[in-house]
Amino acid sequence: MLKFVRHMHAQAAVPRRALLYVPGNDRRKILKATTLNADCICLDIEDGVSVTAKDVARETISDVLNSATSFAGSEVAVRVNAVSSGMAKKDIACILGGKSPPSAMVVPKVDTLDEAKWLADELKRYEGARGMQLITQVESAQGLLNLNIICNFLSEKLEDINANLAAVIFGSDDFCASIGATRSASGEELLYARQKVVTVAKAYKAQAIDMVHIDFKDMQGFIKYSMQGAAMGFTGKQVIHPSQVAPAHQAFAPSEQRVSWATELIEAFNKHQQEGKGAFVFQGQMIDKPSLLQAQNIKSIADAIVRREL
Template sequence: MFNSCFRVSTMRNILCLMRRRDASPITLSRTLCIQSPAVSAYTPRRAMLYVPGNDERKLKKIPTLKADCVCMDCEDGVALNRKEEARNTICTMLDELELPSYMDRAVRINSIDNPTLAEEDLKVIMKAKRLPATLMVPKVNEPQQLHWVAEKLKEVLSDRQLSQPMKLVIFIESAIALIHLREILHHGMDLSKDGPFMLDGVVFGSDDFCADIGASRSSDASELIYARQKVVTTAKAYRLQAIDLVHIDFKDSEGLKRQSLEGARMGYTGKQVIHPNQISIVQEAFSPSTEKIEWAQELVKAFEDHQSSGKGAFTFRGSMIDMPLLLQAKNVLRMVDAVKQQ
């Protein structure tokens, strides 16, 4: 009886919070202390395509692509002697390119392990009149590195008035990062409350992770099951997007589809891609099915109707409805709304 009353009371309290915060996700686990510190539109990243920042020809093709997210890269995709060219070219392209409204305009800076390169990236790129919507930071290994990002962003944006914080997506690419992941995300959420960024997602950097632990990549990625599951589980505990590993054989369409569907079943919200031909396969895999959309619409409507009646817990299609299930349905509808314009 106590458990039932607690669940109904908690659901009512959280529903009020969700309405007040424009339905931003709130987890049930701490009444819940893990919640989005700022309200912003949902940014789908079903396919996250890398484009080398020093390749102006490829950058100019971005508006013709159909990827949810295009990441202009200063890091792994750029040779050391082309870093300066990459950051300057990205700054120019941010202002010149007319991108579709649905596309996430993202930039990946160099690793904080090389603070000189990373700081120079921020100084140059943040001079653009059109700032990137999302900043991507690779190889985050400990919570203190996010504090460095926050302080440097404050410095380079000190003369800019932002309507809302820049979205931040971080990369987990080593064994120590995986061990520290909970603390990293917790610190990132704290910094997001009143900082220059809002933590929005986590990317699993599988190739660097394999190199770090001495694993060999296999076609079925079986050596990465534990790491993939820990990344997505921890990210979802903080209601963040989770972006899955790269399928490195861009000619293997069947393998890409199989791995994409596997990642979607695990709970990942998207996948990294390295070639335009991978985009449509990946985005289809990470899109909710017609049946899933109908289920979500009916569940949300049933819940709202039931709440207006003032009654307690209820069942839907034979299952007791709790807050995590309601949030899952709302996330499906947020995704659908966000990709309608594509």
């Protein structure tokens, strides 16, 4: 029987460029997802599943996890229902109580410190939570304001079970509803929230996963927002359709030119350091420590992607 290999801390830097949601009650779509090369396949019990199909989703996901299903190198996560829904306890028991729990769990709508505390206490009850990567979603004004204290608490408490806060997802549509905003083509109404999610996530060494593009036929818009998100510091994007996987991979991977620039800059920096020199000129630009850090970030992401694809 296949045992899912957990992504431990040394591998946590592998970016989830495409986090693909799949309804947990649809076995056909789950099996299809295993062929799509998504970095993370997220089996959903929450918004993608109707209330009447929740039990079917739990049973189907549990069966898939405990079977010999191969996900072809993709990370497997399960999105449970929100703590405030009253259904999370049953979801967690079903998913973590089985023989082969997923390597990651996505918890939506984490709005308060009390919800984070409940979640941490609940996870401690299951051996299957040990070593797990937790991914939380911020989807409201309250959740955004509390994001720092939530991430701080979870980062500390998850160490008790050798788990870690791996990523923070921005849920844009629920957030817009929360603040009464209207979605626009420019997306300017979400600029502050997106920047805050990236900043807080990175402060806790977690990945930041950008908003869904719900019009899956609008590939031009998807690419535009993906490239914008990558430039803002997001490490990946939520994906709801197979056609979005490849463009997400491309948008959130450094180009060959950027990797070449970073590699050459690092080599030049090391050479100048050995010669006892400080700042220096590289390709017409004055280079110092901040430039080196940017280059190292690019090289680290590129190397992580290569490891994932080997």
